[in-house]
Amino acid sequence: MPQGADTDQPDAGHRAPSFGSTGRYVGAAVPRREDPRLVTGRGRFLDDIAVPGMLHAQFVRSTIAHARLLEVDLTAVRALPGVVAAYSAADLALGDITALLDRPLEEFVPTPMPVLSGAPQADGSLGKVRFVGEPLAIVVAADPYLVEDALELARVRYEALPAITSAEGAMAQGAALVHDEAPGNVLVDVSMFATEGIDEVFSDAHTVVEVRSSTGRQNALPLETRGALAEWDERAGQLVLDTCTQVPHQVRTVTAGCLGLAERQVRVRVPDMGGGFGIKCVVGREEIAVAAAAQRLRRPVKWIEDRKDALTASFLAREQQYVARAAFDREGHVLALDADVVCDMGAYSCYPFTAAIEPLMASGEMPSVYRVPAYRVRGRSITSNKAPTAPYRGVSRPQYVMVMERLMERAARVLDLDPVEVRRRNVITTFPYTGVNHITYDPGSYLESLDLAEQTVRDEGWYDVQAAARAEGRFVGIGYSCFSERTGYGSGAFAKRRMKVVPGFDISEIRMDLSGTVTVTTGTQSHGQGHETTMAQIVADKLKLDVADVRVEQGDTDRVLYGWGSFASRSAVIGGSAVGAAAGKLEVKLRELAAHLLGTRPEVLELRDGGVRPIPHAGDGVPPEGLSFTQLADVAYLKSHLLAKETDPGLSAVASFDVAGDGTFSNATHACVVELDPGTGGTRILRYVCVEDCGVAINPPIVEGQARGGIAQGIAGALFEQVSYDANGEPSCASFLDYKVPTAWETPDVLIKHLETPCLFTETGAKGAGEGGTIGAPAAVLNAVNDALRPTGVELDDTPIRPEVVHRSLQVTRSAAHGSAA
Amino acid sequence: MSERQLVTLTVNGVEHELLVEPRRTLVDALRHDLRLTGTHVGCEHGVCGACTVLVDGLPARACLMFAVQAEGREISTVESLSPDGRLNDLQQSFVDHHGLQCGFCTPGMLMLAEGLLAERPAAGREEIREVVAANLCRCTGYQSIVDAVEACARARCPQEERS
Numbered sequence: 001m002p003q004g005a006d007t008d009q010p011d012a013g014h015r016a017p018s019f020g021s022t023g024r025y026v027g028a029a030v031p032r033r034e035d036p037r038l039v040t041g042r043g044r045f046l047d048d049i050a051v052p053g054m055l056h057a058q059f060v061r062s063t064i065a066h067a068r069l070l071e072v073d074l075t076a077v078r079a080l081p082g083v084v085a086a087y088s089a090a091d092l093a094l095g096d097i098t099a100l101l102d103r104p105l106e107e108f109v110p111t112p113m114p115v116l117s118g119a120p121q122a123d124g125s126l127g128k129v130r131f132v133g134e135p136l137a138i139v140v141a142a143d144p145y146l147v148e149d150a151l152e153l154a155r156v157r158y159e160a161l162p163a164i165t166s167a168e169g170a171m172a173q174g175a176a177l178v179h180d181e182a183p184g185n186v187l188v189d190v191s192m193f194a195t196e197g198i199d200e201v202f203s204d205a206h207t208v209v210e211v212r213s214s215t216g217r218q219n220a221l222p223l224e225t226r227g228a229l230a231e232w233d234e235r236a237g238q239l240v241l242d243t244c245t246q247v248p249h250q251v252r253t254v255t256a257g258c259l260g261l262a263e264r265q266v267r268v269r270v271p272d273m274g275g276g277f278g279i280k281c282v283v284g285r286e287e288i289a290v291a292a293a294a295q296r297l298r299r300p301v302k303w304i305e306d307r308k309d310a311l312t313a314s315f316l317a318r319e320q321q322y323v324a325r326a327a328f329d330r331e332g333h334v335l336a337l338d339a340d341v342v343c344d345m346g347a348y349s350c351y352p353f354t355a356a357i358e359p360l361m362a363s364g365e366m367p368s369v370y371r372v373p374a375y376r377v378r379g380r381s382i383t384s385n386k387a388p389t390a391p392y393r394g395v396s397r398p399q400y401v402m403v404m405e406r407l408m409e410r411a412a413r414v415l416d417l418d419p420v421e422v423r424r425r426n427v428i429t430t431f432p433y434t435g436v437n438h439i440t441y442d443p444g445s446y447l448e449s450l451d452l453a454e455q456t457v458r459d460e461g462w463y464d465v466q467a468a469a470r471a472e473g474r475f476v477g478i479g480y481s482c483f484s485e486r487t488g489y490g491s492g493a494f495a496k497r498r499m500k501v502v503p504g505f506d507i508s509e510i511r512m513d514l515s516g517t518v519t520v521t522t523g524t525q526s527h528g529q530g531h532e533t534t535m536a537q538i539v540a541d542k543l544k545l546d547v548a549d550v551r552v553e554q555g556d557t558d559r560v561l562y563g564w565g566s567f568a569s570r571s572a573v574i575g576g577s578a579v580g581a582a583a584g585k586l587e588v589k590l591r592e593l594a595a596h597l598l599g600t601r602p603e604v605l606e607l608r609d610g611g612v613r614p615i616p617h618a619g620d621g622v623p624p625e626g627l628s629f630t631q632l633a634d635v636a637y638l639k640s641h642l643l644a645k646e647t648d649p650g651l652s653a654v655a656s657f658d659v660a661g662d663g664t665f666s667n668a669t670h671a672c673v674v675e676l677d678p679g680t681g682g683t684r685i686l687r688y689v690c691v692e693d694c695g696v697a698i699n700p701p702i703v704e705g706q707a708r709g710g711i712a713q714g715i716a717g718a719l720f721e722q723v724s725y726d727a728n729g730e731p732s733c734a735s736f737l738d739y740k741v742p743t744a745w746e747t748p749d750v751l752i753k754h755l756e757t758p759c760l761f762t763e764t765g766a767k768g769a770g771e772g773g774t775i776g777a778p779a780a781v782l783n784a785v786n787d788a789l790r791p792t793g794v795e796l797d798d799t800p801i802r803p804e805v806v807h808r809s810l811q812v813t814r815s816a817a818h819g820s821a822a
Numbered sequence: 823m824s825e826r827q828l829v830t831l832t833v834n835g836v837e838h839e840l841l842v843e844p845r846r847t848l849v850d851a852l853r854h855d856l857r858l859t860g861t862h863v864g865c866e867h868g869v870c871g872a873c874t875v876l877v878d879g880l881p882a883r884a885c886l887m888f889a890v891q892a893e894g895r896e897i898s899t900v901e902s903l904s905p906d907g908r909l910n911d912l913q914q915s916f917v918d919h920h921g922l923q924c925g926f927c928t929p930g931m932l933m934l935a936e937g938l939l940a941e942r943p944a945a946g947r948e949e950i951r952e953v954v955a956a957n958l959c960r961c962t963g964y965q966s967i968v969d970a971v972e973a974c975a976r977a978r979c980p981q982e983e984r985s
């Protein structure tokens with residue numbers, strides 16, 4: 001059953017979708033209202049905020065990857081003139097950050113993350129450190145330079161333990177345990193689906209292909225690092241925490257819990273954010289420690305993460321290994337998929353998603369856009385002595401899409417079929433489609449996007465370019481990736497994963513003021529996507545207001561009723577529907593009020609031109625000018641004696657939205673043309689084409705920006721970025737000199753073509769658009785590289801694609817290479 | 823830690839006297855002493871370019887310069903581009919081409935581009951791309967930034983004045 005407009009929605013205020021066709025703004029390139037302040041340097045990012053008496057904090061961090069802590073001595077730190085305070089775990093005695101799943105211990109082992117490590121344990125020891133960069137103490141001084149000096153005076157004694165730095169090492173016999181309670185260093189182990197008779201399908205199949213793939217650990221790397229500014233407000237009786245987070249309400253919950261406060265005593269506010277990409281949708285330890293220091297000192301305390309800490313001690317993602325087999329018939333139809341996924345989640349579970357976020361995403365959704373009749377998967381998370389992981393843009397989908405697309409390509413080679421044709425024979429074409437993974441896919445344009453991408457590449461002459469290049473002995477390749485992505489997971493989808501904390505709904509409040517303009521709150525949290533603009537577009541259309549007359553409020557737990565923030569491409573789908581639903585309720589209210597004042601029925605009235613006017617030709621003798629919003633607001637607030645008895649004064653409404661069931665899937669096909677340099681092994685992207693379908697694009701330039709930026713990050717993962725550690729767990733990437741972030745020179749221009757399969761249940765027909773670019777790019781690039789390598793017979797399945805590997809591969813002659821098919 | 827020094831900084835045409843430690847970076851002096859927070863800090867390693875300002879008209883990493891080194895130099899920051907509050911043509915071009923998302927790298931990109939266009943007004947797309955590659959942006963994929971700078975370059979230096 002697809003989640004369509006005919007499905008019951010939990011909120012009565014939800015109305016039939018309009019698909020934006022009735023409005024002026026949805027679908028239009030409305031200029032972003034964020035831009036003027038940002039291009040003039042008048043934005044207000046966290047480190048731009050200064051308050052009188054503000055102190056600066058930094059952290060004493062572990063320099064050893066795995067060790068028993070023997071002593072954290074801050075005596076010399078405290079003795080340095082200018083240091084105001086230095087707190088160890090013992091000094092602050094804070095609660096842990098604990099993320100849980102509702103699963104048995106065989107499937108999930110919780111790993112509580114202390115705010116500061118080194119708290120005295122029941123046995124009198126100080127416990128362990130589990131990665132280089134783990135915070136042990138917070139040091140506070142009036143001068144930010146002096147804090148850095150002070151950190152060097154901390155004396156920490158360790159008893160080193162063997163560091164776990166790889167999945168193989170973690171699962172080896174007799175390996176040291178990162179957490180004593182996690183045998184074999186396995187935090188998550190789930191086996192799912194296991195279609196009956198799947199082994200017979202494999203043994204009887206015409207062709208079975210296998211892909212073994214590993215992907216590098218990455219840093220989501222927003223250009224603005226993490227940070228927090230906390231202050232105890234005596235008058236409000238509140239800890240006010242300004243922090244750059246994608247999930248302000250969840251930060252409130254954890255802060256209150258760790259500090260032993262009630263939620264009303266914590267107010268989280270979010271200033272302009274310099275990106276997030278998922279790394280800021282989990283609750284970090286440092287912001288809690290900053291809050292605790294401010295509470296104790298009764299002075300404002302600010303912490304701005306430096307780039308070294310952002311690279312080594314923040315949250316990472318993406319390090320996965322796949323062993324996947326797929327069975328095909330002679331014509332290239334996939335018959336079965338069997339996969340084993342191992343994710344290196346680092347030292348701790350992140351809140352609220354846990355260390356299961358990557359394996360559960362991969363296991364649940366790996367069949368992707370294809371009709372896979374039989375499926376079996378085992379997904380595991382192992383823990384290691386590396387910085388923990390957070391759900392980075394795409395979450396596992398860049399990896400499993402890459403593996404699925406490699407399987408398709410490999411099958412095509414073995415069966416001597418065109419790889420695009422193999423995809424064409426397997427993509428889902430009739431909707432709704434309920435897969436072997438028990439997910440129902442709403443309508444998309446899987447086949448259409450594939451056809452259009454291939455046609456575009458063909459029309460632009462790239463196949464001719466490739467043929468000519470090959471004739472000259474050059475290595476030019478064309479690669480595709482075809483995928484869909486669930487966007488806007490509702491509470492049902494997260495509940496299916498058995499999270500203890502189940503994200504999903506969003507709730508909005510809308511208020512019309514005496515000026516006849518409105519303020520709407522959203523629980524989603526823009527961190528660069530332009531929600532102040534897009535949410536206003538939705539509301540302006542609904543209320544027939546000028547978009548400039550709609551203010552969007554976000555990022556303040558005192559002003560916003562509640563929210564789950566922004567992640568999983570949920571903002572347009574869920575947040576956008578909630579603001580639309582709230583505006584819908586206000587619309588009803590306005591018509592009822594006008595009807596009462598005009599002595600008519602609401603049904604003959606409509607919102608038009610800044611007021612409530614009679615529907616033309618609806619008769620009823622209503623004055624044609626109706627009542628303007630300012631006239632209505634004047635009555636609602638200043639002349640409430642004129643209201644009907646049962647009507648509350650004021651003009652406000654609250655509405656929520658949740659996605660019932662499996663939600664909505666955006667889809668795309670990416671096509672990439674590369675040329676390999678035999679001299680350096682470098683990969684140059686000659687052309688990149690993206691045919692995407694996210695339903696109705698609320699603001700097309702913003703959607704294109706999301707796609708282009710996402711693709712840049714996907715290319716980064718395919719060709720450049722990897723966080724590496726040495727055998728002792730020492731991180732090798734401590735600056736941008738060690739971690740290669742692609743520049744304008746390595747990042748190609750992208751041709752974007754749009755298809756539009758509207759979502760059937762969101763306010764605007766929009767599907768999510770935040771992650772797709774990142775999801776599709778690694779597979780397209782890798783397939784293009786393999787196509788370029790075709791004359792050599794070598795096939796690569798790992799990312800990042802290292803130049804030395806390409807270089808070596810180009811030395812291999814076809815005769816020396818063995819076939820890669822099973 | 824060390825003795826403070828009196829330094830005179832000329833920023834956006836205005837002289838300021840500051841008492842700073844010799845180790846205080848120019849970007850910290852601009853942001854935290856003069857409260858010109860438009861210039862951002864992304865890495866403090868001189869790689870990302872978020873802190874790019876113009877020093878005597880040329881782009882410089884304000885995180886790699888000490889404030890005391892800027893004595894006697896003309897510093898221009900993003901705040902200089904729209905003194906009357908109206909966007910200049912380059913800023914408007916960034917808006918028109920969706921050349922920013924989170925906006926964190928934007929002031930650095932703007933000052934980098936102003937430096938380029940002052941020095942090489944007829945710069946073509948590939949030249950612009952090469953210069954934009956001096957700074958990092960994590961949101962846009964750079965295409966729209968190159969578009970924005972290119973459009974501004976073409977408007978400032980029409981075809982007949984090129985080559």
